[in-house]
Amino acid sequence: MPGTAGGTNTTQTSVGIDAATSATNDNVTGNNTTSATVALIDAVTDSLTTPFATAATLNVLTNDQANGITGATPANVTVTQTVAPTAGSTFNPATGDFSVPNTAPPGVYTVSYQICTNPAVIPAACDTATATITGGRCRHECGD
Numbered sequence: 001m002p003g004t005a006g007g008t009n010t011t012q013t014s015v016g017i018d019a020a021t022s023a024t025n026d027n028v029t030g031n032n033t034t035s036a037t038v039a040l041i042d043a044v045t046d047s048l049t050t051p052f053a054t055a056a057t058l059n060v061l062t063n064d065q066a067n068g069i070t071g072a073t074p075a076n077v078t079v080t081q082t083v084a085p086t087a088g089s090t091f092n093p094a095t096g097d098f099s100v101p102n103t104a105p106p107g108v109y110t111v112s113y114q115i116c117t118n119p120a121v122i123p124a125a126c127d128t129a130t131a132t133i134t135g136g137r138c139r140h141e142c143g144d
Contacts, residue, residue: 040068041077043115043129046098052138053102060131061096064115072096076118082128083112089133098131106137 042065050056061079064072079093089100089109100109109132116126 041066041072041115041117041125041127043113043127045129046131047134048132049134050100050136052106052136054136055100055102056133056135057097057099058131058133059096060098060111060113060129061115064127064129066115066117072115074118077115078118078120080114080116081111082114083110083130085109085111091131098133100133100135104135106135109133109135 043060044063044065046058046060046063048056048058061072061074061077063070064077066072066076069076074094074096079096081091081093085091085098086107086109088104088107089098089111091098091111091113093113096113098109098111110130112128112130114126114128116124
């Protein structure tokens with residue numbers, strides 16, 4: 001556990017919450033404590049640059065974390081598009097693939113998305129990020 005003397009730096013996969021009450025209107029001491037676990041989730045910004053007239057696909061889940069493990073998958077997160085992809089690009093929330101075809105004009109293509117733990121938890125454990133693919137300019141072949 002990080003910060004523990006003599007411990008090892010392991011990835012935190014959840015946060016434990018313990019609570020107790022000393023309410024005077026409750027005579028049953030056995031129900032005065034509780035604990036819960038909160039899943040950790042982290043959507044991480046992605047970027048990729050591709051040469052002119054070259055198709056590119058970026059899987060946005062590859063560097064995202066679910067329950068503290070890098071490499072989220074459709075099995076452990078639900079992906080939702082929060083801002084539509086730039087015209088000329090596509091996003092598939094079922095797989096996490098963000099793509100630009102080889103026919104796309106040079107430029108910057110983005111999509112914003114949210115991942116939430118699957119199965120869902122209460123309160124919801126979600127995070128958002130933006131993926132960017134930059135299509136390179138035509139240079140020598142185009143006379144630039």
